[in-house]
Amino acid sequence: MDKVNISDKLDHIDTYWNPHLVGELNGQHVKLSKVKGDFVWHHHADADEMFLVIKGRLVLRMRDRDVILDPGEFYIMPRGVEHLPIAEEEVHLMLFEPEGTLNTGNVRNERTVDNPEWA
């Protein structure tokens, strides 16, 4: 594969909450996503998930606290922990998680993306 320019790839994403693949290594996927608004409460039973903010401010709401991420900050959500991602304004995210991790985790609704496409 070639190198990836994150900004160039983000330019190709024009829908919210629709993570796109940009890399794979060691059974893990690297994804980019544009998000805005509230997502859905969910957890991933068997996957830790890393959220790295590229642009904007992301709130990761958990049942007992919020983590607030600005650009250049990341948080690793441990497997099994319920969370609700919230973006008051548009946020650009990089995600690291195992191949096959569903964006809505244990929940299935209209935002579930079964087969993320490559950006």
Added chain:
Amino acid sequence: MDKVNISDKLDHIDTYWNPHLVGELNGQHVKLSKVKGDFVWHHHADADEMFLVIKGRLVLRMRDRDVILDPGEFYIMPRGVEHLPIAEEEVHLMLFEPEGTLNTGNVRNERTVDNPEWA
């Protein structure tokens, strides 16, 4: 664990080619490193390695070509591919690779870091 501010963590690193741990998930490590100069030709037999440039310009020399990374760009070096990282000026890097990946891969020399410390 708490959120990680990449810039804050980099402020604590004052040696070159000495990757520091900043996260772990799904058997993978997230590391930050400051590098300058030529490293050493090596490969990782069983690990793909992701190089994400935060600051500066990194050249990933392979036997048949160079990949040049500027800030906001990444490259996934496939397992088994010999490479020589080169930084003419100081470069700040984020790395993703399996736990236990040795920075010098199949080579052992004065730059080998057996047990990376946390930043």
